[in-house]
Amino acid sequence: MNERYHVGKVDHVSARKAYIISEELEEDVEVYAPQLGGAWHGDKVKIQILKPTRTRWHGKRSRMKGQVLSILERRKSVFTGRFILSGKSHGFVEITDRKIHEDVFVPYSGFGGARDGDKVQVRIDKWSTKSIRERPQGKITRVLGKVGQHEAEMEAILIDYEVDNPFSKEVLKESETISEEIREHEIAARRDMRKILTFTVDPENAKDFDDALSYRKIKDGKIEIGIHIADVTHYVKPGTAIEEEAQRRANSIYLVDRTLPMLPEKLSNQVCSLMPNKDRLSFSIIFEVSKEGRILSEWIGKTIIHSQKRLSYEEAQEYIDGKEGSVREAIQGVWKIASIWQQSRFEEGAIAFELPEVAFEMGPNYKPLRILRKDRKEAHFMIEECMLMANKRIAESAFQAQQKKQIPTFVYRNHGKPDMEKIEILKKYANKFGHQFKEHTPLHKAFNSLLREIENHPEASILNTLAVRSMDKATYSPRSIGHFGLGFSHYTHFTSPIRRYPDMMVHRLIQKLISQKTISQEEISLVNTSCIHCSEKEKLATEIERTSVKYKQVEWMKEHIGEEFKAMVSGIKEWGVFVEITSLLCEGMVPLSSLKDDNYLYDPKEITLEGQRTKRRFSLGDVKRVKVVQADLSQRIVEFEFADQPAKPQTEKRNSIKKKRYTKFHSKGRRKKRRT
Secondary structure, eight states: OOTTEEEEEEEOOSSSEEEEEOTTSSSOEEEEGGGSTTOOTTOEEEEEEOOOOBOTTTOOBOSOBEEEEEEEEOSOSEEEEEEEEETTTEEEEEESOTTOOOEEEEEGGGOTTOOTTEEEEEEEEEOOOSOTTOOOEEEEEEEEEETTOHHHHHHHHHHHTTOOOSOOHHHHHHHHTOOOOOOHHHHHTSEEOTTSOEEEEEOTTOOOOOEEEEEEEOGGGOEEEEEEEEOHHHHSOTTSHHHHHHHHHOBOEEOSSOEEOSSOHIIIIIISSOOTTSEEEEEEEEEEEOTTSOEEEEEEEEEEEEOOEEEEHHHHHHHHTTOOSTTHHHHHHHHHHHHHHHHHHHHHTOOOOOOOEEEEEEOGGGOEEEEEEEOOOHHHHHHHHHHHHHHHHHHHHHHHHHHTTSOSOOOEEEBOOOOHHHHHHHHHHHHHTTOOOOTTSOHHHHHHHHHHHHTTSTTHHHHHHHHHHTSOOOEEESSOOOBTTTTBSSOOOOSOTTTBHHHHHHHHHHHHHHHTOOOOHHHHHHHHHHHHHHHHHHHHHHHHHHHHHHHHHHHHHHTTTTOEEEEEEEEEETTEEEEEETTTTEEEEEEGGGOTTSOEEEETTTTEEEETTTOOEEETTOEEEEEEEEEETTTTEEEEEETTOOOOOHHHHHHHHHHHHHHHHHHHHHHHHHHO
């Protein structure tokens, strides 16, 4: 291949241009829309690098530019959007995906029963070519409902992300053959924990219970804490349809109104779920702990348990606060140990991130009545610390076994060190608000010091976000590099096999280690490929969950058009200013076109917009009053304008008149010259 030809994927950032991301190049390639050759966001393309240009003022090379020569692979051909009727003979579908900047032409024969304003699924049959005047043409294959209807919009999200919701008949039929009956020989092969006080703590509306805790006092003031995890792999065997589907899905997905489970309901909500007052098979790690919280010994293996109590987080919190009851001593005892583990974790290098989450108070048809911030109390931290400790000790045991050649591979949960360039941005904005990121200390101490300092300050939200953005993404890998955010040298995911496939792989590998069974080359290969697949699926699930939350926020804002809110500048791009209403955790944009008082220039290094004439500047963390202008349910975006926006100056109007006169005179002069 000619060295000036490269292969990459399209990242279509605006209607004007896109960037081509290629592993063959050190930087992204800028391509203007007319030179995309009909390529859409996510398409795999072959590009040619154009001759480099020099910047006007400094003579340095500008950003690498190119043009698309051919489209090698379309990302997808099915989209959702709003159907717009244009006369009787044809219509258009306005695509929901904001990275798509073309409408799809639909002839009458392709309407499929759709009416104006419907949310539809459209399949593109004919793509546009290099001619920018030619529209792609498609056929409506499914009418989802009216734009703004809850069910139509949630279904559209699943289509956009290509998520299969229903399980196949084969998977469901296979799951129905699985029995809840636990045979005597299976009980005899396990450690029997049924007589020890055991309980679960989960959200109020939870149906699948992955984990349970047991507690008892033993001799010399010592405590035994058992962390029991649903033994999913006892029921789900390699080579079955259920296993293949779980591997493909990789995780459960949580939207605002529903769960898309990794496993069929018969398993996730019944057979495997550690529900109260039933014997259940589990995979456990049991700690013997001193009253000071030091782990004296541990045991890992298969167990049978019987949960006596199913608690919500709110109920568990009441016992921590002193409520009387049969599980009070157990919960307060576990909380005391968990709080010691938490303190030790932060002292050893964990970072105290505490990003707020959104919840909704829903009315009929899932109409959002209020936007709430989820509060996390001691009960949440108690369960979190127990699960973190279980994951950590399992990973450490596996790593030691690998060092001794007892196990050839494992599934680790890695989190690399932060990006130093992004830390510079964090440092700069921390300084702007009068805080310090003390680089001379170890990085984790610098983060924790800043996070403690900004707690309860209005700028905490933006600085927390910048701190998180500076971090590497956590991924699965057969090689351990540690978890920077948690401060662990080795970490894994063992505690949620009902909703995460990596946990199922960990269960199998640990059981092979315990039973000293050989791990085949095929299993090693599966670990390698599944780590990559599960990391990608996890990222996708996070995007889907955020999209469903964003839709509900937009739906709520639609009822508040014209109202003003206090907001903070959360991002700046060349096309506008992103602001977040911090009390609602709701983000939207003030378009650059709405700033009519001046011509604003974007500085990507400083992340600012500055007026050429007025020197009015917008930067991250600025607190502004904004007014809701528009809430587009179809595209899930909120548009604001600044409430204190200055009026367009009169001088600009006079200058524009002069410019028009000059242009008119100048154009006449050119015509005279051509005639002579």
